[in-house]
Amino acid sequence: MSHNRRRFVAPVALAACATLALGATPAAATGEPDGPALAKQLVKKVGVAGINRHLVAFQRFADTSNGTRAASTEGHKKSAEYIATKLEAAGYDVTRQEFPFTYSETLAEKLTVAGGDVPVIAMEYTKSTPVGGITAPLAVVPVSAATGCAATDYADVTGKIALIKRGGCSFAQKQQSAAAAGAIGAIVYNNEAGALNGTLGGPENAKIPTGGVTQAAGEALAKQGGVPVTLELRAFQEARTSYNVVAETKTGRKDNVVMLGAHLDSVPAGPGINDNGTGSATLLETALQLGSKPKVNNAVRFGFWSAEEFGLVGSKYYVGSLSFEQQLDLALYLNFDMIGSPNSGYFAYDGTAGPYGSAQIEKTFVDYLATKDVSVEKTEFNGRSDYGGFIAVGIPAGGLDTGAEGLKTAAQAAKWGGTAGVAYDHCYHKACDNLGNVDRVALDRNADGVAWALGVYATSTETVNGVAPGKAAKAKAQRAAERGAQRHSMAPAGTMDPHHTAA
């Protein structure tokens, strides 16, 4: 059903050209970074071969389960059990946390104007049209800084399909205002390059059939006000359950936990190997290499979230299941979503606007990758992935990604290699997000970043939350020794297992 244009780039060839491009960056410092022994060891142990083996497993789970690993499907369950059983066998404390969500799957998305097809993407949770679609005149909404956000922006749209430029408010609000003014369908067009793959945020927000088109398509349509268009957007929706898998080391402080997370679910349209097999496989491999009883000051917890693709549902549920004290037990949260895009960018979440400590986390990633000659750019910390629930309650967070539907610029192609004017991941949310859709050089570099940050923060989170756990633990042991109490070294007694909610 898809036109899977495979873009498997031979890793060796890519490594060679990437080295050429990146080696030319004069500002980057090279060599071994300075950091704790655990960080150095873990970077050496975590390899792309081990990670790729997990990606192959995910591909097979999808291939034997209708081509998807979406939340609540067999492909997700197989992936989750693969991870949970491996981590259990490695001695981790593993829990499965069940939660409800609304499953949604696009059945049809078609826009026809004057006999020609205009590519359209149904917004997640859109209302459906009948089979064959609705045909009505196109009503072009005047462009402003907040086009179509208020019902008063619409003149004479009753019984028509509104064409609205993106920007100024949510897609949900635009289609709500359009509906209030009498429109029977909405087409939102992008205000930047790339496809517009939007969400209405939840089924409760949906009012009229709503789809997204590119900026170019939208500008062409804007010249055709009044012409009849046919819009067919159909989606299947159902209340379902899925589950997160959460695993924690047996060692380390339970009141100053370092948490790493990645969503394991794919979209219904495909196997989700880059999005987000890459983040999940990297966390799994890092956990296995770390082991369940490492010599660490801080406990390490891994979250493999589900239903991210339906609105960050699993990770938000998890954060909501923690009491404030249990949230305080989390020193920080690191998120990895899409870390092997085939036309890879190198991005760290821009922590400057995030909770205190987030900017320091960003710096840890930026400084580490600079030692590998990779110059990392900032990406918006806008809640587009599972860190959203964590920063919403003030937990410092950070993470890496290699880009989704955005287009690589000429300047980025010059410093990172790859192709300018092409999406970082042209198979984003498509059936072709398969084993051929991964840049394994980018994956390897980012995996080193994951291992490094874990090693740094499992040793100390002092730069993030000001506590000096290593020193505090030593002083405590010292006082205990002076009192003649039993000496304890690593893993001072923490709180009881703080977070595991019943599945």
Ligand code: DTR
């Ligand atoms: N929300 C992700 C994709 C995504 C797009 N931009 C970013 C930036 C940072 C992290 C993730 C993303 C998804 O589709 O799963």
Ligand code: ZN
């Ligand atoms: Zn996604």
Ligand code: ZN
């Ligand atoms: Zn994702």
